[in-house]
Amino acid sequence: MSTAQTAFLKGHGTENDFVILPDHDGLTELSPAAVVRLCDRRAGIGGDGVIRVVRSAAHPEARAMAGEAEWFMDYRNSDGSVAEMCGNGVRVFARYLQRAGLAGEGDLAVATRAGVRRVHIAKAGPDGRPGDITVAMGRAALPEGEVTVSVGERSWPARNVNMGNPHAVLFVDDLADAGDLYTAPAVAPASAYPDGANVEFVVDRGPRHVAMRVHERGSGETRSCGTGTCAVAVATARRDGLDPAVAGHPVTYTVDVPGGRLVITELPDGTVEMTGPAVIVAEGHLDASWLAAS
Numbered sequence: 001m002s003t004a005q006t007a008f009l010k011g012h013g014t015e016n017d018f019v020i021l022p023d024h025d026g027l028t029e030l031s032p033a034a035v036v037r038l039c040d041r042r043a044g045i046g047g048d049g050v051i052r053v054v055r056s057a058a059h060p061e062a063r064a065m066a067g068e069a070e071w072f073m074d075y076r077n078s079d080g081s082v083a084e085m086c087g088n089g090v091r092v093f094a095r096y097l098q099r100a101g102l103a104g105e106g107d108l109a110v111a112t113r114a115g116v117r118r119v120h121i122a123k124a125g126p127d128g129r130p131g132d133i134t135v136a137m138g139r140a141a142l143p144e145g146e147v148t149v150s151v152g153e154r155s156w157p158a159r160n161v162n163m164g165n166p167h168a169v170l171f172v173d174d175l176a177d178a179g180d181l182y183t184a185p186a187v188a189p190a191s192a193y194p195d196g197a198n199v200e201f202v203v204d205r206g207p208r209h210v211a212m213r214v215h216e217r218g219s220g221e222t223r224s225c226g227t228g229t230c231a232v233a234v235a236t237a238r239r240d241g242l243d244p245a246v247a248g249h250p251v252t253y254t255v256d257v258p259g260g261r262l263v264i265t266e267l268p269d270g271t272v273e274m275t276g277p278a279v280i281v282a283e284g285h286l287d288a289s290w291l292a293a294s
């Protein structure tokens with residue numbers, strides 16, 4: 001990374017936080033080691049992941065989507081691994097584009113490794129507070145087969161939900177049942193998740209209202225996971241005997257996370273919409289020699 005390419009921003013969506021690297025022309029070599037250094041909360045900027053902002057036309061994985069979406073979200077987990085999709089990240093990505101004058105309030109499309117996602121940036125409030133952002137997250141896939149999640153000696157049946165990235169959703173009596181989540185819960189069978197899993201622990205809060213904790217693949221416990229809230233809403237709806245495709249009307253769940261609240265709606269066509277906040281908190285420049293040392 002050269003000195004001319006070291007601008008960064010820091011942002012979060014319901015406290016799922018990211019280092020944002022504008023690299024519009026795709027000139028930056030971003031190694032897994034550099035991602036780990038950037039996400040380090042003591043020796044780096046700190047974050048659950050890194051979002052590189054690249055023109056779709058400038059990225060080999062996104063070139064085919066360039067006609068539909070000008071911008072590609074190159075998302076990395078804090079351990080340096082690549083992920084297909086990040087729900088909170090897409091909202092923060094859109095907020096970055098808005099702040100940079102590259103998108104306005106209203107509709108835009110964002111290319112991700114899970115495909116193009118359509119985004120709507122709501123108007124700012126009368127107090128100037130930025131409007132919430134809604135993302136069309138695509139359809140949830142619900143692979144068949146039993147899945148079990150274990151923490152220590154305890155095990156629960158879980159639902160396999162894929163929102164472009166893999167999730168195991170389980171219902172517990174108390175969110176404390178998840179334990180300290182310093183290590184990843186065990187998910188079996190391994191064959192259900194060849195690329196690993198994000199794991200969501202869910203409790204009921206009221207009618208169509210749940211709360212969750214998450215252990216994210218590649219990042220550990222985070223304060224929120226957008227794709228996770230979508231997986232949770234769909235899994236909870238099925239548990240409650242609700243399928244919008246059968247009912248013929250949308251089904252909405254409020255999902256509380258440690259870092260805030262997201263509202264998730266599954267539509268009769270099977271697609272899922274996520275609405276929530278996105279905040280840019282800082283903007284600056286990285287020391288290029290520090291980053292080059294990784």
Ligand SMILES: N[C@@H](CCC[C@H](N)C(=O)O)C(=O)O
Nearest residue numbers: 083086087088165225226227
């Ligand atoms: N926090 C994200 C998900 C980020 C990717 C995930 N850890 C994975 O590896 O699939 C979200 O808001 O969806």
